[in-house]
Amino acid sequence: MKVIVCGAGQVGTTIARHLSSEGMDVTVVDLDEEQVRRVDEGYDVRGVVGHGSHPGTLAGAGARDADLLIAVTRSDEVNMVACQVAYSLFGVKRRIARLRHAGYLAQDRRGLYAAEHLPIDVIISPELQVAEGIGHRLRTPGAFDMAPMAGNRVKLLGIHVDTAGCAVVGQTVASLNASGAQRAMSIVALVRAGRCFVPTSDDRLELGDDVYVIARTDQVATVMAAFGHKEKVARSVVIVGGGNVGIHLADNLRKTSRGMTIRIIEQDRARAEVIARELGDGVIVLQGDALDRDLLSEARIGAAETIVAVTNDDETNIFVSVLAKQAGCKRAITLVNKRSYEALIPTLGIDAVVSPSAVTISTVLRHVRRGTISALHTLREDFGEVIEAEVTDQSRLLSGPLGHVGLPPGMRIGAVVRDGEAFIPDDETRLQQGDQIIALVTYSYLKYAEALLGGGGRAR
Template identity: 30%
Template structure:
């Protein structure tokens, strides 16, 4: 596909990187020459310097022959204007980043009335993922499928766990829980395991199951399944607002520490049920005075990755709270992942996943549609949910009859709301949605076959 990306900030660069890996023809537009030069040289893309809302600039970028324009500048209004001009100039699909809370409430109206293919709010999406983690604090990462009926949940096996030295095939019979282990991370290596794989303590594993089965599984292996009762958030930006609102709606007490007095006043108006503290969240005396040792969740959302990391490491040494750390830069993720930071959230990765899902679905016109797509296991694998059409090659076949490629695992079948953790005799039928874990790049369910 021919794709134009307006805006070469962190989100724009991440999207350009992901889409260029997929082999798309990418052109970027930005007013800043240094940004355009950096992106075009790093990812071997075309670049245009100028205002992305200008018709002539869009023409120079090839809007008349483009399939998609993605506007991710720092201005919501500019992004919407870019998309409107692109619709008129090239009749292509359009995606806009819209971050303002006022617009967020009207996202469906904006999308429909302006003819946008997608409206993306990275902070709102990141807040939703964080809120999900705080409802199940033992998890490092949670992704959802089948409209929330299925979870892909990642956690670390604790020392002394019943899972230590247990072959995967024995989990169902020993624990009587309908869960599927779909990935194991051990010593820097990632494996999509077979049934004979033996789990070890300190492994990081990913399981697929229904939420009620997940809770039962965690109880049986001795892990707490209760959501947190309160959360302390350092940093009071948009993400803190979205997260605070979602947590308060879920009945979780919220305390936000923010040093900008004007922003504190705004947050008091926006979140009247939250406790807003004006102060420096990096001051350990303030953290201790405000109850760091007693809080059940500690979330670092300042604008600086270094502050977020140091604060989380400090909290790790002084509390047993669930930790969530926001990271903007992705070029040091291998180092960061080795730190004991609990859950790490990269907002721009969440945005790129939504866009990748849309682009792959638009490319596909065969026997299935991509419903959901997540990059998992530090970008080493993907979890893809397909909707199975009548003319799909796999429809009506038992799983044991399928000649699958290596590193492919069919982890779940959703049949009209009934969740099936599949075995060899199960079949895939038209109308099902099927979740596949893979290290391959898939555009259609038939891509799983040799």
């Protein structure tokens, strides 16, 4: 498969690296010569310097033979035109574009992006997806990560083991997976001392671990309680940053969480006035610098249950989260773009980190995986992902019980959906054609896992 990636920023570079590691022929296009040089020298990809929407640049990148174009530059307009040129002049089969502006996104419902108008097959909207992901976290307090899967029949939960004396500390993974009502959960990954790994059945949980769990949706409260988390859903939220993420989140919470007090802090006066008009009486908008302690006090940050820091500046998000926690705010959800801050976050008391690039990468990869894979959620960009896939008649997973089909050490099947019902499998479970599986797969075993799944070539 031949892929052109327009944009050599963090998202484009990471996508290119992932696809190249899977044996695809990848070319990255960017105006920044230094960025292109780093990509060209650092990964097994080809770099081309030029404007991503210019016909000559795309021709030089091999668009005549390309199967897929992924446009993730910083400009919506460049991304849209790149898709148009790729389709009209070179016949590129599939086109994916990242769009941020709400005005462009609103036109999707009116058919603007159909082939006869502006041919974009998949639109990625990081701000909308980040806001949705934060909403999921707010509805599952105590989890630092949460993603509904299989039509919300199961949930992927990231849980801190941070309560001394809670029931799970010292227990083996095998005993925890086997316990609970009707096998409520499956532990698929552990993060310990900064290292992420797939645990064996004999590994014991330790205080300070971060655990990734796949749980039946009807058992989430039971699972969270077992880990010592009995937090209530927040009724008072302060959102710092009135950009696209902040306004989408506030609007979603206003519509879905009755009785919740929502305050937004926005530094730009004109933007604050726009937000106040758009959101109306259901949201309190405060204008000023969120790092000003007096303004935080006016926002009643000490009484708030959650602060959500989603400005365009990582440092502002981190510092305002720390100030809020010091003032008595119970929980901080913080948007961070730079991976270099990843190791620092746990030491600051921040409860959950949201990465826009990880959200975008998950969405892109979902559309270039094998045809049987319908969804995925990235767990740390260098570790692996949780996938949702259908078991076809070609799958080697049908050859016997799960304990005997040769699952690699980097793959864990955490849940199965059969006839609309979800259950947690064990080594004696036999899969059936048509089952949906939710599984963790590390990147080092991704090809092996795809071979086990079978089901033909790449996604449409």
